[in-house]
Amino acid sequence: MQNGKTGHGEEAQDKGGDPLSGAAPRLFEQALAILAGQIGQGTLPAGTRLSESVIAAQFGISRAPARRALAELERLGLVEKAEGRGYRVRETDGRRGISSTPSSLALGSEDLRLVPQSSWERIYGEVEDEIVARVSYGSWRLNEAELARHYNVSRTVARDVIGRLQQSGVIRKDERARWYAPALTPGHIDELYELRWLLEPAALVKAASNLPAGLLSRLRASLEEAIAHAHEIGGDTLDRLEQELHVELLGHCGNRALMQAIALQQSLLIAHRFLYRWTPRLFETEPFLPEHLAVVERLEAGNPKAAAEALEQHLRVSRSRAAARVAAVVEQVNPEPLSYLERLD
Template sequence: MTRRASATISTQPSVTDAPLRYRLIHDQLKNAIALGKIAPGLVLLEGPVARVFGTSRVPVRKAFEMLHAGGLLHTFEGRGYVVASPDGSAPPPLRAPLSESALGFDEAHAPLALPSNSERIYHAMEAAVSIGITFGHFRIDESEAAEAFGVSRGTVREALSRLRDLGLVEKSAYSHWLCGPLTARAVAHDYELRVLLEPAALRASMPHLSKEKLTLALAEVERAIDEPDSIDADALERIETALHVECLSQAPNKKLLGMIGHAHMPLTVNHAFYNAFNLHPEAGTLVEHRAVLKHLLAGSTEAAVTALADHLHAGQKRTLQRLKVLAVLPEPDLPVFMHRIS
């Protein structure tokens, strides 16, 4: 394991990187106007445009305001805006039924599949909690988190409930959200469960696995081994998910899969560790993944099961080593809504 750059831990939550509806609507309308696909003078109203994009009027209103400021839309005596002429002037209003083709789209425009507020803040909270729990025991204040993210408490509660499903947070008898500390004992307990359950799930899932998907997963691992510099934390997470989630997902016992999911906290913390320190994947991890996938493709069920168990034992040792590394580092600046208990 080698660093690509100097390590800095940043757990301050941010939702500004998430795609915003008004920005996507603005960009697509701007492009269509610039290419002359929307007739000059066409009257644009919030409601019809919102229906085309499958969204509410609020982001459409914001997009219109930006286009107006950029000179691509003009106001007039009636409701809405008119599309500017190529020379930037305001042509006579043209009222016509609004459709995808009228907006310059070649085909029906799918509703904007954008994450909900809870989805947008979930990953920021997951990263903060994953790093924070390695430094101690914390209480998460719903109200402060809602204020920090600019969302409702219900939205924060939804994201925290998902983190509870991962085992990253818990709710006390007094309805306080708590997280940490992540101890060597907790890691050992999770790995003990995984060593018992994941091989069983793999054995049950094996007859139903797609050779095409296994081949793709193996190709990604091979590329990571050959070009480790190209693999970041997110790419490594996809590799881990392919083996520890997708290869087990065909097991018919869904209760078994649910118990495995609750023991995946080390995977989440490892992802945060790699992301925080901008690290390459370890060669041993990738070689172990390759062994399991090769046995699966060869149809050698028991060899794959044994290789998976060996990988989990080795993974436990690596995770405990990461905890030791974090233990000697200064505590990072954690979000304001995380209050140290011990």
């Protein structure tokens, strides 16, 4: 991407782990957890310098998830920007007795590598991200042969990626059986949201009797924490909260066919990962937070019908906000040409 900011496209291995979307696990979160643990244990003492390239090499990931792990460590107060480039581990009160001798992150520990095992997973996140970043501007044809050539993978791997893009609703076939990603026009957004408010409340009612103990209290606590810090939360948190309600909770409905039908419309959730990243402060406070909380509270009160009604209302009012985010992204981001994506005007 080109807009004076670093391109998002290299975030190839950084997607959520929804089994219906086919996305690879979030590698930046895995790297973050390990690094935070090493800092807390003193394996990485105060003064240790960390950089994207070193972390990427350590974990066998691209620089983009390494960059996001470092940014989150900084947000948590565990590291700070170093002079020149990179970061250094901060001294904290919670690590008494830990050596403060600066060190560097050692390489070569194979048990720390986070590379996904499946070939398609290694490129899926980036392909999905590149497509989603462009559908705000128009529709795009996806060329399987060029996709394989671009990433130097087999046509079989390219087909696996395309199959999962289709499962998540990101791409579809035209009348000539060619793959394309439809533009997020206001009309298309309306259609997707209409299908969602017809399907998701039904799944919610079915899920209500199957929810594991503690799930609703955890979701409520997450939402209340986000509402209390509404001016501080970023796009990753907004994306996680969306996934908790619309994917994790609904996934307990027990009707796989219904969930597959919903997943085909949840390309909007995938798009929101990108949209939230660029527009986390589009509204003074994020409107969906109290709306999600209303759904959870009605479920906790034992009233799944009222919860379904609250979910439907949430989805009805959300479509205009999604269109506003798309319009805001168009003003900020300018996509680079890619050999496997052709703009359809």
